[in-house]
Amino acid sequence: MSIYDTLNPMQKEAVLHTEGPLLVLAGAGSGKTRVLTHRIAYLIEEKGVNPWNILAITFTNKAAGEMRERVDRLVGFGADSIWVSTFHSSCVRILRRHIESLGYTTNFTIYDSDDQKTLMRHVLKKLELDPKVYKDRAMLGVISSSKNELITAAEFEAGSTGDFRQKKVAQVYKEYQSQLKKNNALDFDDLIMKTVQLFESNPEILNYYQERFKYILVDEYQDTNTAQFKLVSLLAGKYRNLCVVGDDDQSIYKFRGANIENILNFEKAYPGAVVIKLEQNYRSSQSILNAANEVIRHNRGRKDKTLWTANEEGPLVLFKQFENAGEEADAIVRDILNSAADYQDCAVLYRTNAQSRLIEEKCLQHNVPYRMVGGVNFYQRKEIKDVLAYLKTIANGRDDLSALRVINVPKRGIGATSLSRIQAFASEHGFGIYDAFCRAKAVPGLGKAADKVLGFTAQIEDFRDRIQEEAYSIHDLIEDVLDETGYLKELESEGEIEYQTRLENIEELINKAVSFEGDHEHPDLNEFLEEVALVADVDRMDDSENRVTLMTLHSAKGLEFPRVYLSGMEDGLFPSMMSISSDDKEDVEEERRLCYVGITRAQKFLMMTAARQRMVNGETRYSKVSRFVEEIPDHLLDSNKLEPRLSSVRSNTDFDDSALPWGKPSVRSAGVSSFGPGKNAYASKTAQPASSPGFGKAFTVEKAASLDYKEGDRVSHIKFGEGQVMEIKDGGRDYEVTVHFEKAGVKKMFASFAKLKLL
């Protein structure tokens, strides 16, 4: 029996149809990943296609990794020469080779949304526009959607005749773009758009990639935008062996420019395309699927399909409404504790990141271990961005933003006035900021500050020299930067608790650098920075530990869990106020699709919850039950909707927060044991968040009174494996331990984070 016999007839057809355009409409849980992986395997094994000629585009890097792994298992060899990556990573890879023909250099920097905002502020200032009228966010929004539609600054300008504001925005776009170029930087949207431009202006480069990627697969096709559509069309233009997989009911990224028409009109764009529908759901119970179908039924303009399942009926979907959000969170966490399920089988989903806080608090209170996806992105934390800005300055001398970020961090006594003098000097002579720093002596009116600036550049130059050496690793560089610039020292003086959490984050970045070095034969600083710039939060989700997952509905796309809790089912929150009051009916439909995505994440058990009262932006808000819940008929729902309130609005002072761990010094020692039955897997751990991307203040890592290992002992580390303790230094707040690991080499680490075990 071949591996293809395990597929159902529709799946099999999708796998075997290898030539020409193919649209696979894959409902939630219908085994689309299986189809994709088997298809790749089939191409290689049965059709003799060279793995080198296959391009598979996924939505997240994590999905890419999983796909590669699964193909590897099916095929056994050759899987590493398949390109499996996201749109953004693929484009970076291409641009790193060819971007010079667009006037950038190949060591360009990628700006994340914070960088974009900073840059936009510069632009608005330079153009002397009132930031109250021309808001950075709004400007970036316009630019982003333009780029997603492949509209250049010049085209935008040409199209904005007449309207005064529109003309101003055109100027902003133009200036923003020229600033990016000056900084040798690209924003996220540029990555796609520049690649399209590259292909359009260089037919020979396009031809190379067309020949290279004879077979193209695109996952989550419903969430592609116009630029991505164009990119795919260009690449597939020659051989037309394009297979796209998606579900119009799961299109949830319109705000990011996703164009649902791409999937709805696929057959028009690719005449002769074969369409295959996968309608059997293998994931969810009958009850869950019923609820999902009822909700999505209320949307117009969708491809006709009905999901069905042969799975057992399972318990009814639960709905519970609570007095306030605290009770809601408490009930969810208690329910997880009372169930016999493993923590890792449970997920709590919510519409906005802000909702995670209460859930986190309750998890801590009840000692339920959790991992939070998203929130404040790890790479957006101040200390991480500071370190990265140093690395970027060292790697790319043209990145003004990064140089400006760190010139006075730690404080070197270079203030706003000095900086604006330097900036004026730079723009007058056409220097980049860093070059201007190097010429500080020539800047008029700097005085003593000039020496301070030169001190900074001397340090940077020193680091630049060092990274030329083969033996000098990225993690060495990070550690030296922290040490020699005095960054750590300044952090230390900011207070114990702050210091520890920030240090913990930095440690994680160093770990990341170490594992990067392990994965690459010739680790390159630019490559490292790029990898770090493109990671999504889900990419960082480590699912090997037994923890409850907390994340937004958007992050949950593509995942599945036996037990799912859908929280905050309130009108005004989900669907959001924005979508309800929008003129465009499509907006609520997108929210409904999001709800559909949420429901269909559940395999066996689904509980939806709502709070009557909730704090939003510091104000108490009262809400009705979400319309999406109302759309599910009563007989499909086991619910306890509260009676309408009669009188007496309870103030939220009855929410007792004295029990919360904030500010209480000894969270760690509180209640280590005491788990309900069935929770043995975790009995030895406290409810600490995954080392990232949680939030930190509550966790003070205390210096141990003594260590249970000494110099010369053999110890093991969770990541680096086994090794021998070389040196233990008492660093005041913590012990600094040097260990020689067999595999990972010599590492210096802080005892409280390293969690070394004596062997």
Place this chain on the structure above:
DNA sequence: GTTCAGTTCTTTTTT
């Protein structure tokens, strides 16, 4: 010229 403390305004969702 720099830093700190009190003020206002703000947020959906993310590669």
Place this chain on the structure above:
DNA sequence: AGAACTGAAC
């Protein structure tokens, strides 16, 4: 509840 901005003290 939190970040970003503005005005006063060092």
